[in-house]
Amino acid sequence: xxxxxxxxxxxxxxxxxxxxxxxxxxxxxxxxxxxxxxxxxxxxxxxxxxxxxxxxxxxxxxxxxxxxxxxxxxxxxxxxxxxxxxxxxxxxxxxxxxxxxxxxxxxxxxxxxxxxxxxxxxxxxxxxxxxxxxxxxxxxxxxxxxxxxxxxxxxxxxxxxxxxxxxxxxxxxxxxxxxxxxxxxxxxxxxxxxxxxxxxxxxxxxxxxxxxxxxxxxxxxxxxxxxxxxxxxxxxxxxxxxxxxxxxxxxxxxxxxxxxxxxxxxxxxxxxxxxxxxxxxxxxxxxxxxxxxxxxxxxxxxxxxxxx
Amino acid sequence: xxxxxxxxxxxxxxxxxxxxxxxxxxxxxxxxxxxxxxxxxxxxxxxxxxxxxxxxxxxxxxxxxxxxxxxxxxxxxxxxxxxxxxxxxxxxxxxxxxxxxxxxxxxxxxxxxxxxxxxxxxxxxxxxxxxxxxxxxxxxxxxxxxxxxxxxxxxxxxxxxxxxxxxxxxxxxxxxxxxxxxxxxxxxxxxxxxxxxxxxxxxxxxxxxxxxxxxxxxxxxxxxxxxxxxxxxxxxxxxxxxxxxxxxxxxxxxxxxxxxxxxxxxxxxxxxxxxxxxxxxxxxxxxx
Numbered sequence: 001x002x003x004x005x006x007x008x009x010x011x012x013x014x015x016x017x018x019x020x021x022x023x024x025x026x027x028x029x030x031x032x033x034x035x036x037x038x039x040x041x042x043x044x045x046x047x048x049x050x051x052x053x054x055x056x057x058x059x060x061x062x063x064x065x066x067x068x069x070x071x072x073x074x075x076x077x078x079x080x081x082x083x084x085x086x087x088x089x090x091x092x093x094x095x096x097x098x099x100x101x102x103x104x105x106x107x108x109x110x111x112x113x114x115x116x117x118x119x120x121x122x123x124x125x126x127x128x129x130x131x132x133x134x135x136x137x138x139x140x141x142x143x144x145x146x147x148x149x150x151x152x153x154x155x156x157x158x159x160x161x162x163x164x165x166x167x168x169x170x171x172x173x174x175x176x177x178x179x180x181x182x183x184x185x186x187x188x189x190x191x192x193x194x195x196x197x198x199x200x201x202x203x204x205x206x207x208x209x210x211x212x213x214x215x216x217x218x219x220x221x222x223x224x225x226x227x228x229x230x231x232x233x234x235x236x237x238x239x240x241x242x243x244x245x246x247x248x249x250x251x252x253x254x255x256x257x258x259x260x261x262x263x264x265x266x267x268x269x270x271x272x273x274x275x276x277x278x279x280x281x282x283x284x285x286x287x288x289x290x291x292x293x294x295x296x297x298x299x300x301x302x303x304x305x306x307x308x
Numbered sequence: 309x310x311x312x313x314x315x316x317x318x319x320x321x322x323x324x325x326x327x328x329x330x331x332x333x334x335x336x337x338x339x340x341x342x343x344x345x346x347x348x349x350x351x352x353x354x355x356x357x358x359x360x361x362x363x364x365x366x367x368x369x370x371x372x373x374x375x376x377x378x379x380x381x382x383x384x385x386x387x388x389x390x391x392x393x394x395x396x397x398x399x400x401x402x403x404x405x406x407x408x409x410x411x412x413x414x415x416x417x418x419x420x421x422x423x424x425x426x427x428x429x430x431x432x433x434x435x436x437x438x439x440x441x442x443x444x445x446x447x448x449x450x451x452x453x454x455x456x457x458x459x460x461x462x463x464x465x466x467x468x469x470x471x472x473x474x475x476x477x478x479x480x481x482x483x484x485x486x487x488x489x490x491x492x493x494x495x496x497x498x499x500x501x502x503x504x505x506x507x508x509x510x511x512x513x514x515x516x517x518x519x520x521x522x523x524x525x526x527x528x529x530x531x532x533x534x535x536x537x538x539x540x541x542x543x544x545x546x547x548x549x550x551x552x553x554x555x556x557x558x559x560x561x562x563x564x565x566x567x568x569x570x571x572x573x574x575x576x577x578x579x580x581x582x583x584x585x586x587x588x589x590x591x592x593x594x595x596x
Contacts (some may be wrong), residue, residue, distance in 0.1 A: 033429075052472055055403055064347050102583050110583060113534045116341075121576045128567050181337075234410070241407070271426075273523075276419025281411025285391070285404055 012161065019154050023147035031146055035218075037259050038153035039211060043232075044240040044251035046160050046207035049167065050200050051237075052245030053065035053180040056108050058201070059233040060099060060115035061208050063122050064092045066228035068212025070126065073222045074292040081144065086150075088213035089206040096205025100198035115233075123228040130224070144217040152214045160207055164248045167203075172196060231277075235262070238280045244291025253292045310443045317445065320453040321515050321555025322459055323549045325529060326536035328508030334480045334543030335500035338388050339402060341409040343508050343533055344526025345416030346376055350357040350512030351521045352420065355429050366455060367435060369513050373506040380505025383412065384498045392497075413526065420523040452514040459510060464545055469591050476500050480543040508533075528572065535579045541589020551590060554578075 020036045043061055051058055068088035075084050099118065103111045130136065165172040175196045178186040187193050216222060235258075243254025258280070266273050288295060325347060332340045332482040346348035353372045391408060395401035407495075437444040467473035475496050478486040487493050512529075536555055540547030555575060582590075 009592075055399065057403060057406060093438050102580055106583065106587050108399060109406070110538065110587070112339075112406055113531070113538070114579070114583070117531045117572060117576060120528075121573055124570055124573045127343055128569055128573075131567070131569070150427045197465055218313065234414075272418060274421065278411045278414030278416070278418055281414065282387075289404075 016158055018155060020151065023150055027147065032176060033259070033263060034264055035150050035153065036263070038150060040236065040255045040259055041217065041252055042153055042157045042160055042211050043204075043208055043236045044243070044255050045157070045164065045248070046204040047236050048240045048243075048245040048251045049160075049164050050197075050204050051240070053126050053173075053176040053251075054197055054200070055180060056104070056197070056201075057112050057237060058115050058204065059112065059230075059237065060096070060118045060260055061236045062119035062228050062230050062232040063115070064095065064205050064208035065232055066122060066224070067095060067213035067220070068128075068209035068214075069216045069222055070138075070212075071209070071228040072213045072216035073140050073227075076140055076142060076216075081142070083211050085213045088209040092209025093202040093206040095209075096202045097198055100201040101206075104197045104201065105194045109169025119228045119230050119233065123224045126228075127224045137221055139221055140216050140219065142217045146218065147217055148216055152248060153211070153272060156207070156210060156214065161248060163203060167200070168248070172199065176200060231273075234277055238277065238284065241284045242280065242288065242291055244295075246290060246297075247293050248253060250291060250293040269294070311446065311564055312557060313443065314449075314564075315557030315560035317449045317453045317552035317554055317556070318560060320456040320460075321511055322532060322536060322556055323552035324456040324514070326533045326540070326548050326552050327460060327463060327545065328504040328506070328511065329530075330386060330532040330537045330540075330543065330545070330548050331476075331500045331504035331507065333537060335476055335575050336384065336388075336497040336504075337398070337401060337483070338384070338405045338501060339409065339534075340501075340504070341406060341530055342413035342416055342526075343505075344528065344530035345413050345420070346380070346468070346508050346526075347512035347515070347529050348420065348521055348523065348526045349416070350509030351516030352424060352429070353509070354516045355431055355521075356511035358431050360435060365513050365517050366451065369455070369510045372509050372513050377502045377506040381498055381502035383505075384501040387412070388501070389494065389498070413530070417524050417526065424523060426523055426528040428520050428522045430516070433517050434445055446518060448517040449532030452517055455514055456511070459507065460549060463507065467545065470498075472496070477543075531572070532575055533580075535575050539578065539582045539590060541591055544589060544591055547589050547591045 019034075019038075023031055043065075047058060047061060050056070065156060068091070071088040071091060072081075072084050075087070079087075099114065103114045123260070167176075170268075175186065175191045178189070178191060179193050183193055212227070219226065232280050239254040239258045240251040241254070242258055243252060244250035262276070284291070290297075325343075329340060329343050331342070332338055350372045353375070354368045357368045357371070358365060372489060383582060387408060388405060391404045392401060395404060433448055436447045438450055439445075439446045475486070476499075477492045478489070479493055479496055479500070483493055483497075486496075511522075524537040532555065536548060536551045539555070540549070540551035555578065558574050558578060559571045562570050
């Protein structure tokens with residue numbers, strides 16, 4: 001490890017340590033904001049691990065998240081909680097692998113369309129299954145507090161950052177950067193592009209499902225329309241792109257401001273949240289194509305005299 | 309037999325909507341995910357004129373079509389053309405246009421929510437029974453189907469028999485070569501995009517005579533139209549029509565035999581089969 005890497009590692013550890021202390025300071029409003037930020041940091045960072053280098057826009061987050069929520073909802077009475085989180089991660093990875101195998105061999109449009117409807121598809125199937133068995137929703141009654149959920153999410157965030165860092169150093173990460181630059185070149189230099197993409201897509205799949213499993217006790221009552229809300233997928237995409245997917249910490253720069261903005265808009269003007277989503281998408285495409293990180297890089301280049 | 313005809317009637321309107329999307333994607337190369345919102349807006353138009361002035365939805369389409377044409381043309385020129393110019397590759401244009409039209413789609417839903425509220429809207433027009441081949445059907449479904457057939461037919465003739473249609477088809481095959489033979493590609497692409505929007509909005513006005521819509525219903529129609537376009541093959545009018553009718557029948561089968569809540573699941577099952585076995589479309593040639 002170089003000295004810069006050691007410095008970054010220490011800084012990350014200090015930042016995480018500060019985050020852990022939040023529930024000691026406040027257990028009401030700010031803890032719930034912190035929880036949202038932690039959740040979206042996990043989701044957006046893992047999303048960017050796949051979509052950053054490959055440029056495939058995945059809208060499947062809500063589907064994986066919902067599967068995770070239902071894993072906890074159906075199993076919390078019989079199995080210990082930690083095993084449910086692990087199980088949800090496996091379900092998520094498996095589902096991501098299946099989706100990836102069906103669509104990632106083809107062009108990006110097919111992938112977007114498929115993931116766009118995936119949450120709705122799973123929701124319809126679960127609703128149908130529930131109607132067959134005659135039950136409506138699930139109660140998740142546990143003694144897990146909000147602070148514990150928050151700590152688990154922070155731990156998951158640390159794991160995601162570690163995974164991202166390791167992938168960046170591995171052969172897989174190198175292969176993905178080449179695929180992102182030019183897929184034809186990648187294929188010609190002997191990279192199995194479909195395999196690399198499917199493998200990487202399993203990471204956000206597993207992470208999103210684990211996040212859902214961890215958050216299920218917070219909802220207390222879960223039903224398909226709550227667990228598979230399509231809005232979640234779009235929020236994650238916007239936050240990650242707003243921050244910038246070029247760096248590992250990029251999505252975080254989008255998560256914090258957007259979560260705060262979202263909270264204030266949805267509590268003051270609850271009907272205007274869709275409009276906010278739309279305008280954010282347009283802002284990203286027309287003004288910030290590389291996110292805040294890209295903006296920062298440009299400013300830094302201007303300061304140092306344009307030498308890159 | 310009953311199911312088959314109901315499915316075909318539904319598929320006729322689907323064909324119209326998917327034709328609109330196909331014009332936009334096949335010619336202007338913009339995967340327009342705000343397509344469903346334009347459809348709902350067309351439905352709102354028909355609803356508004358019928359409830360306020362008793363104007364028949366089949367007359368409203370002559371108003372909806374030019375309005376949607378204008379709106380789509382302006383959107384293409386102002387918002388999407390810059391993306392086409394800035395894109396370095398086809399992949400980048402796809403990503404940019406997907407994000408931009410997602411934005412438009414949400415802005416559309418937000419504006420419609422602000423203007424009309426979140427309620428479902430429907431009205432009763434031509435809700436009389438009619439007997440076909442021994443079974444009874446709602447007259448509004450049959451009338452919408454016939455209108456869709458007429459419009460699809462006109463569009464087909466226009467694309468295959470006129471000079472403008474020929475240019476449009478040339479761009480669909482190869483935008484770069486079309487430029488070399490003197491076709492004004494930006495202008496024709498804008499026209500194709502606007503025409504696609506008009507066709508979709510007309511489809512919305514027709515579908516509103518027998519389906520209940522609300523401000524956020526658009527995305528389901530976008531998805532179905534996308535699935536039809538991919539199933540039929542991009543830029544293939546015949547394929548689109550066949551795929552739309554097929555989807556209409558399959559959906560009606562699932563809705564009446566298993567559960568009406570599973571229609572999207574049925575569409576997805578078809579989609580997966582197409583992706584796995586014929587990703588180039590039903591009538592597409594195998595890429596070399």
